[in-house]
């Protein structure tokens with residue numbers, strides 16, 4: 001993919017996670033989350049080096065070393081205490097809630113900030129040790145917002161870009177964070193900055209103007225005499241991979257295939273931003289409003305465990321589990337459980353089959369950078385059928401106008417929309433799905449990366465030409 005030099009892909013997580021407490025042979029596990037899902041194939045197809053955190057390594061593991069070498073993966077070493085404060089403390093206790101508009105949940109700690117700075121320096125060191133002339137560095141996500149500027153200070157003519165995978169809030173919200181200037185200045189070390197939506201890009205430009213006093217245009221920021229381009233690049237999915245079928249014999253899938261029940265499906269990392277209590281309440285309200293579906297329609301809700309060392313994540317888990325119990329207590333029959341709740345991650349083949357069997361996919365986050373699950377569902381529907389209910393607060397909503405879009409806070413309307421999804425004439429359902437499939441196929445993850453890289457190169461060329469005049 002790179003014409004000159006190597007491409008560094010840099011993200012907090014590598015696509016695999018190492019757990020040295022697991023038995024030998026089972027220590028490496030695929031990482032979850034939108035970022036790695038989106039980037040994995042891009043990395044495999046290019047000659048890039050992927051720099052990221054792998055887990056805490058104790059001593060040597062020759063098998064691991066050869067795996068990393070073979071897959072061009074470079075682990076960054078960060079001491080456990082520092083990693084905890086950087087990842088659980090600052091990245092996910094301060095930045096994550098603020099960027100998702102959960103201002104009141106933002107925690108502030110100087111110790112967490114110091115570890116965030118230290119961890120960003122550890123990433124910089126890992127890159128600098130491997131850097132050759134002509135290399136390009138593509139930094140990813142909110143865990144590494146200081147890295148572009150650290151690298152720029154190391155070498156002023158480095159080629160650096162940044163992609164932000166989560167929302168960027170309006171400047172009114174952003175300016176509530178105590179280290180706002182450092183964070184904005186950190187990102188302004190890049191030459192090219194991408195967001196999933198035009199709104200996030202606009203919010204960022206506005207924050208750069210208000211917080212850093214930068215001169216801004218509609219899609220450009222002038223900072224320390226350097227033009228920085230800001231653009232919207234919504235990430236796509238590996239369309240072909242989700243279109244594959246392979247029949248598996250798991251218990252959930254057998255139950256799905258055998259029954260003539262209607263299935264609503266939700267698959268999410270268990271996160272308070274995903275609107276899970278609201279979704280469960282909407283489903284319960286749907287059963288109340290449309291009682292002929294009691295005994296017929298069920299919700300399969302898969303929650304992938306996430307960030308379990310953070311209190312707010314444990315709190316949301318208890319809340320979800322209480323609600324599941326309440327709904328099942330109220331609506332169950334001897335042969336019917338309305339909510340099937342699964343708290344673990346499940347393999348991709350199983351996810352694909354679930355997508356293919358589900359009548360309605362329910363993706364209703366309160367706030368989400370993009371949401372790849374919505375796109376994966378569409379990619380998996382090779383039969384051209386199925387219906388997507390999508391929150392208007394997911395970044396993906398701006399490209400998925402044919403989905404049934406809802407305000408996830410509005411329980412009553414979501415309940416009616418679940419009914420509408422079932423009552424929609426098949427012709428309309430298929431037309432909506434076909435339009436979505438066409439768009440998702442054209443804008444897949446490879447197309448996303450190629451576009452980003454091409455626009456980044458174009459910006460470099462324009463800057464060079466302009467600086468000569």
Ligand code: G6P
Nearest residue numbers: 013032033034035141165166306
């Ligand atoms: C989101 C973020 C990613 C993150 C993923 C999983 O998609 O944008 O940066 O990797 O969630 O979260 P985790 O904390 O497990 O890496």
